[in-house]
Amino acid sequence: MNKKSQTEIxxxxxxxxxxxxxIVLSLRFMRPNQTQxxxxxxxxxxxxxxxxxxxLKTTLDCKDIELKNLLQDCAEGAQNKxxxxxxxxxxxxxxxxxxxxxxxxxxxKMNREYSxxxxxxxxxxxxxxxxxxxxxxxxxxxxxxxxxxxxxLPTKRGTMEITLAICR
Amino acid sequence: xxxxxxxxxxTISVLVVFFFILIFGLVxxxxxxxxxxxxxxxxxxxxxxMETMKIVNNLPELQCSLENIQTTxxxxxxxxxxxxxxxxxxMLYYTNLFSYSNITVRQIYPKLADPASGRWEIYTNAxxxxxxxxxxxxxxxxxxxxxxxxxxxxxxxxxxTVEVYS
Numbered sequence: 001m002n003k004k005s006q007t008e009i010x011x012x013x014x015x016x017x018x019x020x021x022x023i024v025l026s027l028r029f030m031r032p033n034q035t036q037x038x039x040x041x042x043x044x045x046x047x048x049x050x051x052x053x054x055x056l057k058t059t060l061d062c063k064d065i066e067l068k069n070l071l072q073d074c075a076e077g078a079q080n081k082x083x084x085x086x087x088x089x090x091x092x093x094x095x096x097x098x099x100x101x102x103x104x105x106x107x108x109k110m111n112r113e114y115s116x117x118x119x120x121x122x123x124x125x126x127x128x129x130x131x132x133x134x135x136x137x138x139x140x141x142x143x144x145x146x147x148x149x150x151x152x153l154p155t156k157r158g159t160m161e162i163t164l165a166i167c168r
Numbered sequence: 169x170x171x172x173x174x175x176x177x178x179t180i181s182v183l184v185v186f187f188f189i190l191i192f193g194l195v196x197x198x199x200x201x202x203x204x205x206x207x208x209x210x211x212x213x214x215x216x217x218m219e220t221m222k223i224v225n226n227l228p229e230l231q232c233s234l235e236n237i238q239t240t241x242x243x244x245x246x247x248x249x250x251x252x253x254x255x256x257x258x259m260l261y262y263t264n265l266f267s268y269s270n271i272t273v274r275q276i277y278p279k280l281a282d283p284a285s286g287r288w289e290i291y292t293n294a295x296x297x298x299x300x301x302x303x304x305x306x307x308x309x310x311x312x313x314x315x316x317x318x319x320x321x322x323x324x325x326x327x328x329t330v331e332v333y334s
Contacts, residue, residue, distance in 0.1 A: 059322040061278030105276040
């Protein structure tokens with residue numbers, strides 16, 4: 001009788017061991033890939049930085065000045081400067097149009113969520129898109145990562161902060 | 169006799185359940201391993217695409233330079249227009265660098281009346297035979313770059329695209 005019950009218990013113990021091994025193996029495979037996360041974070045950071053550098057150094061199509069000079073005029077509130085014709089009269093509108101085009105041709109086509117902001121002393125001059133979903137507060141809910149790069153632009157009114165953030 | 173039969177039945181059912189669990193475990197493990205291997209392959213192709221992009225970005229045959237000082241993330245327009253010819257004359261050397269991939273640069277601002285004039289296919293090398301193309305995937309990487317027109321002394325915004333076959 002004793003040997004019979006011992007055999008039964010041994011059988012049960014083997015089943016339990018197999019189930020535990022199965023659970024441990026599943027947990028191992030369900031672990032998130034940390035290497036991929038680090039690589040994605042680095043890629044987004046580099047992309048934002050490159051995008052900003054390219055944007056700011058680009059020359060306007062109709063005038064021999066760079067986009068960063070246009071943003072400086074925008075920050076200084078230069079309303080009397082004409083840029084490339086009546087429909088692009090004011091520097092902020094012209095800058096917004098060019099930045100929007102650049103971001104649409106690059107990040108939007110890559111299906112990347114982003115937010116762009118140019119502000120001086122809490123006065124936000126340009127925001128793209130109009131209602132950005134890629135914000136720091138959206139991490140954990142809508143997105144997993146939020147990587148941004150900032151570029152300080154000196155102007156007569158102070159330092160203009162230009163920020164481009166990419167979310168994943 | 170019937171007691172022995174019941175015992176036999178009991179033993180067989182235990183064995184059946186055991187093998188069922190074992191087979192289920194093996195199938196599950198096999199599927200998970202397949203996914204992991206595919207993930208590793210995708211990761212490696214992504215890394216290869218990024219590596220190729222870094223090489224292109226740092227090619228002296230393309231980089232902007234002023235008085236021997238290189239500007240990062242910038243290609244000279246005149247060099248860009250002639251690089252394809254240089255590559256076709258030295259295909260073996262560039263195949264060692266870039267392997268099976270396509271490298272394209274496109275001007276995005278200012279917009280051109282003829283978009284084809286602002287697109288340069290620097291390097292194209294796709295696997296040719298059907299057997300070598302089977303099961304191949306294409307990994308794409310993009311990076312924004314500046315295109316410097318040294319004649320007009322202007323910077324244009326461009327996009328460098330690298331597609332790597334894996």
